[in-house]
Amino acid sequence: MVTKQDLPPADYEELIRLIHDRFEQMSKTYQRIAEYLTQHPNEVAVQSVNSIASHCGIHASSFVRFAQSLGYSGFKDLQILFQTRLSTAAPGFEARKKALENELSLRQDHSELGFLRDLVVRDVASLQELLDKISAEDMAQAADMIESADTVYLIGQLRAEPVVNLLRYILTMLGRPCVLLDASGGLATHMARNMKPTDLLIAVSFRFYANEVVNIVEESAKAGVPILAISDSTLSPLMKPSKILFAVPEHDYTFSRSLAAPMCLAQALMVAVAARVQHNADDPRIPTVTGQ
Structure with missing residues (x-):
C-alpha cells in the first residue's frame, strides 16, 4: 500500500522543503544540483535538462537520478513543479518567462x-x-532589528565585501553605531566576541562561502546574538543560525556574478531604516558627505 510519505512532492514548496531536509545527507553532486534548482527556478522551468546539466557541468543522467531519489519517475516530472510555479507565481509572469527564454x-x-x-x-x-x-514581513522585521540594535556589526568577505561596505557607509551617515568586522590583521573573529545579544550581526556571503564568515555567524548565534543574513540560497550555511535570511537570486556568468540584486536589497533596507530614524516614511533621506 502506497502512503503519502512514499509519494514525491506534489508542489514546488513541498519539493523545496524536502530538499532542505535531505540536503546535508546528499552527495556533493546532488548538493550542487539542489543548489542550482533552488537558486534558478525560472531557468529550470524553461530550459531542457541537457541545457541545465551543461550549465552546471554535471551529466544530465545525474539530474534524472536526483529526481528519482525524490520519488519522481524522471526529471521531467520534477520540472513540471517549476513550470507550474512560474506560470502561477504572479500576473505577467508568463510573459516574463517567455522573455527570459x-x-x-x-x-x-x-x-x-x-x-x-x-x-x-x-x-x-x-x-x-x-x-x-522578498516578503514585506521580512523587510519590516529586518529594518526593526537594525534600528533597535545597540550596535550593528557587519561581516562580508571576498565578493560580499562591497555590500557590507555600503551598509557601513549608510549606517554611519544615519548616525547608527556600527562596526565592520574587517579581515585585516586577523582580528575579525576576536572582535566578533565583543558582540552582545542587544547588538545585531549582519552577515553577507555567497558561494563559495568564506570560512571565517560562516564560523563567526555560527559562534555568534550560540552566544545569543541575533543575525540578519544576505546570501544566495536558503541552502546557505548562514540559513540556520540567522533570524532572517534574504536569499538573493543570482545568475551565473562566465567570469563573475553580479552584485546588482544584493546591493539593491542592502540599500532598500537602509532606506527603510532611514524612514524609521527620521520618522519620515514619505521621503526618507540618506545624508551624504559634503566638502568642507
Whole structure:
C-alpha cells in the first residue's frame, strides 16, 4: 500500500522543503544540483535538462537520478513543479518567462557591447525575481532589528565585501553605531566576541562561502546574538543560525556574478531604516558627505 510519505512532492514548496531536509545527507553532486534548482527556478522551468546539466557541468543522467531519489519517475516530472510555479507565481509572469527564454537563446553577440547587454538582461531578471521573492514581513522585521540594535556589526568577505561596505557607509551617515568586522590583521573573529545579544550581526556571503564568515555567524548565534543574513540560497550555511535570511537570486556568468540584486536589497533596507530614524516614511533621506 502506497502512503503519502512514499509519494514525491506534489508542489514546488513541498519539493523545496524536502530538499532542505535531505540536503546535508546528499552527495556533493546532488548538493550542487539542489543548489542550482533552488537558486534558478525560472531557468529550470524553461530550459531542457541537457541545457541545465551543461550549465552546471554535471551529466544530465545525474539530474534524472536526483529526481528519482525524490520519488519522481524522471526529471521531467520534477520540472513540471517549476513550470507550474512560474506560470502561477504572479500576473505577467508568463510573459516574463517567455522573455527570459528568448534572451537566453540569443546570447551570440560576444562584442564588448554584447557583454554589457548580457549583464543588463541578467540583472533585470535578478532584480525582478528579488522583488517577487522578498516578503514585506521580512523587510519590516529586518529594518526593526537594525534600528533597535545597540550596535550593528557587519561581516562580508571576498565578493560580499562591497555590500557590507555600503551598509557601513549608510549606517554611519544615519548616525547608527556600527562596526565592520574587517579581515585585516586577523582580528575579525576576536572582535566578533565583543558582540552582545542587544547588538545585531549582519552577515553577507555567497558561494563559495568564506570560512571565517560562516564560523563567526555560527559562534555568534550560540552566544545569543541575533543575525540578519544576505546570501544566495536558503541552502546557505548562514540559513540556520540567522533570524532572517534574504536569499538573493543570482545568475551565473562566465567570469563573475553580479552584485546588482544584493546591493539593491542592502540599500532598500537602509532606506527603510532611514524612514524609521527620521520618522519620515514619505521621503526618507540618506545624508551624504559634503566638502568642507
